[in-house]
Amino acid sequence: MTKIIAVHSYKGGTGKTSMSLNLAASFAKAGKKVCVFDLDFRAPSLFAILKAQNVEYWLNDYLNNSCEINSALIDMNSRIPGDGKFYACLANPSTEAIRDISSKDRKWEMRALGRLLALRESLLRDQKFDYLVFDTSPGLQYSSINAIVAADFVVVATTGDRSDVDGTKRMLAELYNLFEKKTGLVLNKVLDTSATSRKTEMSAKIKSEYQVPLLGIVPCFCEVLRAEGNFIFVQDKPDHPFTKIIAEMAKKIENNEVN
Numbered sequence: 175m176t177k178i179i180a181v182h183s184y185k186g187g188t189g190k191t192s193m194s195l196n197l198a199a200s201f202a203k204a205g206k207k208v209c210v211f212d213l214d215f216r217a218p219s220l221f222a223i224l225k226a227q228n229v230e231y232w233l234n235d236y237l238n239n240s241c242e243i244n245s246a247l248i249d250m251n252s253r254i255p256g257d258g259k260f261y262a263c264l265a266n267p268s269t270e271a272i273r274d275i276s277s278k279d280r281k282w283e284m285r286a287l288g289r290l291l292a293l294r295e296s297l298l299r300d301q302k303f304d305y306l307v308f309d310t311s312p313g314l315q316y317s318s319i320n321a322i323v324a325a326d327f328v329v330v331a332t333t334g335d336r337s338d339v340d341g342t343k344r345m346l347a348e349l350y351n352l353f354e355k356k357t358g359l360v361l362n363k364v365l366d367t368s369a370t371s372r373k374t375e376m377s378a379k380i381k382s383e384y385q386v387p388l389l390g391i392v393p394c395f396c397e398v399l400r401a402e403g404n405f406i407f408v409q410d411k412p413d414h415p416f417t418k419i420i421a422e423m424a425k426k427i428e429n430n431e432v433n
């Protein structure tokens with residue numbers, strides 16, 4: 175069963191953060207207990223998007239063994255009212271913290287992986303979270319590899335950009351296969367909007383080209399770009415097509431229909 179979802183990509187700017195946040199919010203809106211994690215320690219962004227205030231402990235502190243996970247969970251229920259539960263666990267955006275985590279050695283990263291794996295017990299088993307969603311750094315950062323190892327399912331975001339396509343293919347072949355992870359590809363910022371109506375055809379094409387299932391096709395929406403991270407789309411724009419596409423992806427993951 176999929177419980178931990180990592181959202182990753184080869185290149186930057188493919189929509190990982192938008193997707194992580196909106197997928198998590200979509201689950202919460204559907205009544206689930208969810209936490210979104212910012213594992214992009216080099217360029218934290220959820221802190222700003224969620225306008226978190228007075229954060230006492232960060233995900234950095236949990237991974238550093240300086241606090242328990244509960245101290246680093248931030249209650250964000252006010253953002254997604256309803257039956258669900260919505261939490262965030264944030265990366266510390268201070269320059270000092272970014273420099274600190276960038277200088278960690280292999281041994282520290284191995285211990286950090288252990289701390290991530292322990293969330294299965296503390297959050298999923300004991301506190302009955304339904305989903306943990308990991309937003310990651312692009313490429314082969316240690317923290318991203320740890321997120322992939324700890325996840326049940328990897329959402330791989332890609333755009334049509336040639337360098338992105340080639341790099342994504344290499345990563346699929348070498349990284350996700352290595353860890354035998356279930357993966358679903360999301361083609362994001364698609365300019366050819368007829369692609370969304372040619373889903374079956376696109377799905378077959380993607381499967382033969384990337385050898386992975388297609389989770390979704392997301393058009394490039396000016397409204398998403400223009401929002402500049404100022405709101406959570408699935409909550410604040412419930413009728414927007416972006417919201418509907420994200421909800422479909424969440425459903426597919428939940429029902430194990432990505433194949």
Ligand SMILES: Nc1ncnc2c1ncn2[C@@H]1O[C@H](COP(=O)(O)OP(=O)(O)OP(=O)(O)O)[C@@H](O)[C@H]1O
Binds near residue numbers: 185189190400
């Ligand atoms: N489908 C879309 N249509 C239009 N703009 C989008 C879409 N998806 C994401 N964006 C925009 O693209 C930019 C990058 O998105 P986002 O920050 O989610 O990517 P990212 O992969 O997390 O980037 P990074 O690798 O830098 O962390 C943001 O301004 C976001 O609003």
Ligand SMILES: [Mg+2]
Binds near residue numbers: 192
């Ligand atoms: Mg990001």
